[in-house]
Amino acid sequence: MPGRTDFSDPWKAIRFCPGCGAKGITVRADRSVKCGRCGYHLHLNVAAAVAGLIEDESGRILLTIRAAEPMKGMLDLPGGFVDPGEAAEEALAREIREELNLEAQRSSFQYLGSFPNIYPYGNIAYRTLDLAYRCSVETFATEKFSQEITGVKLFSPSEIPLDLVGFDSIRSILTAYLRSTEVS
Numbered sequence: 001m002p003g004r005t006d007f008s009d010p011w012k013a014i015r016f017c018p019g020c021g022a023k024g025i026t027v028r029a030d031r032s033v034k035c036g037r038c039g040y041h042l043h044l045n046v047a048a049a050v051a052g053l054i055e056d057e058s059g060r061i062l063l064t065i066r067a068a069e070p071m072k073g074m075l076d077l078p079g080g081f082v083d084p085g086e087a088a089e090e091a092l093a094r095e096i097r098e099e100l101n102l103e104a105q106r107s108s109f110q111y112l113g114s115f116p117n118i119y120p121y122g123n124i125a126y127r128t129l130d131l132a133y134r135c136s137v138e139t140f141a142t143e144k145f146s147q148e149i150t151g152v153k154l155f156s157p158s159e160i161p162l163d164l165v166g167f168d169s170i171r172s173i174l175t176a177y178l179r180s181t182e183v184s
């Protein structure tokens, strides 16, 4: 396909003004594109996403198995993109409900930190900032998963296979969590 690039930053691929269709749109240093004809100025900002680290009663961590690309078949944490107007905690509770059919207890949410990520999808490298939370669910009894995942696995912290985790940010979240729980 002519002109098609692999997982390009989106601001590099825009050649026509999304506002008026004019050619020769300028890519600026702040990752925005600006049209000299109509003044349309599109900022391609980092997207907010959430990830939940759920432990069972014996301290095992729940990891999901991705059903689709990107990172099909790899391990992941439950989570996803934050919708417009949504708080991160609302997004995480919603994603846990949608993916796992489980109810997360909002009072249990404990912020772990933010982790930059690149999410390759449809030949675009989306830049995200993943907000990570430790959280509890009312019960682990679920057999109904969304189509986004093929199932879940529970791992003791020392047994998490980090090389089978798909995204850099998720691996960083797990590494930070493991470091924080290390007994010194």
Ligand SMILES: [Zn+2]
Binding pocket: 017, 018, 019, 020, 021, 022, 035, 036, 037, 038, 039, 040
């Ligand atoms: Zn324009």
